[in-house]
Amino acid sequence: xxxxxxxxxxxxxxxxxxxxxxxxxxxxxxxxxxxxxxxxxxxxxxxxxxxxxxxxxxxxxxxxxxxxxxxxxxxxxxxxxxxxxxxxxxxxxxxxxxxxxxxxxxxxxxxxxxxxxxxxxxxxxxxxxxxxxxxxxxxxxxxxxxxxxxxxxxxxxxxxxxxxxxxxxxxxxxxxxxxxxxxxxxxxxxxxxxxxxxxxxxxxxxxxxxxxxxxxxxxxxxxxxxxxxxxxxxxxxxxxxxxxxxxxxxxxxxxxxxxxxxxxxxxxxxxxxxxxxxxxxxxxxxxxxxxxxxxxxxxxxxxxxxxxxxxxxxxxxxxxxxxxxxxxxxxxxxxxxxxxxxxxxxxxxxxxxxxxxxxxxxxxxxxxxxxxxxxxxxxxxxxxxxxxxxxxxxxxxxxxxxxxxxxxxxxxxxxxxxxxxxxxxxxxxxxxxxxxxxxxxxxxxxxxxxxxxxxxxxxxxxxxxxxxxxxxxxxxxxxxxxxxxxxxxxxxxxxxxxxxxxxxxxxxxxxxxxxxxxxxxxxxxxxxxxxxxxx
Ligand code: GLN
Numbered sequence: 001x002x003x004x005x006x007x008x009x010x011x012x013x014x015x016x017x018x019x020x021x022x023x024x025x026x027x028x029x030x031x032x033x034x035x036x037x038x039x040x041x042x043x044x045x046x047x048x049x050x051x052x053x054x055x056x057x058x059x060x061x062x063x064x065x066x067x068x069x070x071x072x073x074x075x076x077x078x079x080x081x082x083x084x085x086x087x088x089x090x091x092x093x094x095x096x097x098x099x100x101x102x103x104x105x106x107x108x109x110x111x112x113x114x115x116x117x118x119x120x121x122x123x124x125x126x127x128x129x130x131x132x133x134x135x136x137x138x139x140x141x142x143x144x145x146x147x148x149x150x151x152x153x154x155x156x157x158x159x160x161x162x163x164x165x166x167x168x169x170x171x172x173x174x175x176x177x178x179x180x181x182x183x184x185x186x187x188x189x190x191x192x193x194x195x196x197x198x199x200x201x202x203x204x205x206x207x208x209x210x211x212x213x214x215x216x217x218x219x220x221x222x223x224x225x226x227x228x229x230x231x232x233x234x235x236x237x238x239x240x241x242x243x244x245x246x247x248x249x250x251x252x253x254x255x256x257x258x259x260x261x262x263x264x265x266x267x268x269x270x271x272x273x274x275x276x277x278x279x280x281x282x283x284x285x286x287x288x289x290x291x292x293x294x295x296x297x298x299x300x301x302x303x304x305x306x307x308x309x310x311x312x313x314x315x316x317x318x319x320x321x322x323x324x325x326x327x328x329x330x331x332x333x334x335x336x337x338x339x340x341x342x343x344x345x346x347x348x349x350x351x352x353x354x355x356x357x358x359x360x361x362x363x364x365x366x367x368x369x370x371x372x373x374x375x376x377x378x379x380x381x382x383x384x385x386x387x388x389x390x391x392x393x394x395x396x397x398x399x400x401x402x403x404x405x406x407x408x409x410x411x412x413x414x415x416x417x418x419x420x421x422x423x424x425x426x427x428x429x430x431x432x433x434x435x436x437x438x439x440x441x442x443x444x445x446x447x448x449x450x451x452x453x454x455x456x457x458x459x460x461x462x463x464x465x466x467x468x469x470x471x472x473x474x475x476x477x478x479x480x481x482x483x484x485x486x487x488x489x490x491x492x493x494x495x496x497x498x499x500x501x502x503x504x505x506x507x508x509x510x511x512x513x514x515x516x517x518x519x520x521x522x523x524x525x526x527x528x529x530x531x532x533x534x535x
Contacts, residue, residue, distance in 0.1 A: 002130035003265045004170040005139045006158040008204070010146045010195025011177040015212050018071030020175050020239065021141040022078035023249040026277070027258040029079055031269040033136040037075040038129055039068070039088050040122070041143040042150035046092035050429050057305025061459045061511055062087070065435025071141060073309050077514050078249070086129050091150060094121045114153055122157035137265070147198050159203045168266040174199060174206035178213040178221065187215055189224050196229040207264050208235040208257070216240060235260060244285050246515050250274060281319060281515045288324035292530050295347040297367040299360035301329040310353045310381070313513035317522035321530055332363030340366045349377040349529030352384030354461070354508060358407045365391045372502060377528040379521065380504030382462055385494065386416045388504040389466055396477045406464050417467045433460050437485055439492040439507070445482030446503055447493050450524035458492070458507035465506065466491035501528030
């Protein structure tokens with residue numbers, strides 16, 4: 001039977017609960033345990049697929065094609081858990097399911113209520129994952145902050161689960177903020193006390209408290225939190241701010257969190273450390289041998305979370321090359337206003353991430369042109385591949401006004417067009433070409449050099465594709481179509497022949513990159529960028 005760790009958060013949002021959950025997963029895996037992680041999101045959307053990045057940040061895509069919360073990205077980067085659509089539970093999904101059952105008559109004349117019907121649905125969704133993925137420990141992170149109205153059914157569900165399973169099988173960990181008040185020169189434990197108080201009102205008593213803090217937690221502060229929050233003093237775990245998120249597992253281990261969890265859950269394991277992680281990830285982050293400057297040209301540049309997996313995958317590529325990464329975030333609309341060279345003249349690599357809609361497109365096209373003409377390494381992802389194709393069509397093939405039908409329905413040269421299967425689609429949620437699809441690589445390509453194999457599988461999220469009517473023309477002018485979906489002939493990768501490294505893909509490689517095993521395309525892109533002379 002699987003054991004459960006429930007993680008809640010208090011005081012403020014953005015405390016890094018996702019990183020904490022992932023780090024706990026990492027620490028338990030180091031002990032030889034098999035884990036999975038679940039994110040519960042209390043919002044009413046069925047999934048984040050239809051939300052604006054400014055509302056939600058990146059939409060993370062799993063192999064099975066679920067559009068999920070970006071915390072699942074952290075879970076996959078830190079652990080070996082294979083996540084599916086069931087690993088992200090939302091209020092929307094829960095109600096959808098309960099209401100469908102009600103319409104089918106499954107509740108046999110009963111009044112359908114939040115307790116027990118919604119809470120039972122939540123409990124069953126959590127247990128279903130544990131059962132299907134056959135793991136030792138399930139880590140369940142409850143999104144939002146304790147005290148949010150929306151989160152109450154989830155908290156009630158985990159309260160009941162803990163009661164049903166008993167303390168050896170389920171524990172609660174609460175993550176809070178212990179702020180440092182400058183004028184008083186002190187850290188303050190009161191917000192944590194209030195937060196735990198609110199939890200206790202709901203009937204949840206934390207077994208451990210993880211305190212996010214910018215200053216070292218004094219013994220007095222720990223004692224105070226332990227006393228007022230009713231937890232053992234060694235269960236008050238400080239989590240001090242760190243430069244790299246990949247340090248968090250090691251810090252939590254130093255504070256004894258892994259041993260504490262095993263003791264609470266009554267699991268006996270040897271004490272193992274994270275030597276590999278230390279050597280392959282942290283040493284390289286802390287002592288890089290060189291530096292590389294990459295520009296990310298997008299339209300959600302001001303929001304750190306919008307391109308989360310892209311930024312992380314670039315970090316992994318840099319780790320793989322023993323380099324320090326400097327990211328220059330460029331708003332493609334600024335390129336439209338002020339010209340391209342102002343922003344890109346001193347960088348060593350250009351990355352254009354995915355995106356939707358017309359805004360900022362022409363700036364991206366100009367960034368593609370800059371990288372192509374100036375022999376600057378280029379990685380285009382999804383929309384980034386589509387803009388690279390548009391630029392090449394216009395400026396090399398001489399197809400004036402070439403465009404994607406996403407941006408101009410009546411373009412004379414639709415080099416990017418709607419996927420055939422999308423033509424009948426009317427609904428917006430979960431209707432794109434989503435998830436893992438196979439791709440075959442040509443052996444004489446940069447893509448093959450990176451992957452070192454012919455058959456690959458990558459994750460997708462798009463409605464448009466390269467229009468194969470233009471393939472010949474592109475090939476004649478120097479494009480190699482190096483990756484193709486064998487079932488449909490869809491272009492998955494295109495690259496430029498006479499260029500040090502110009503590669504663009506329809507899929508999202510960033511979702512499969514990890515700090516200790518960088519995605520091959522990111523590792524190769526950074527390698528090529530390091531070889532690009534600094535201007
Ligand atoms: N908007 C483009 C499409 O739907 C690109 C999508 C993306 O970049 N994820 O095909």
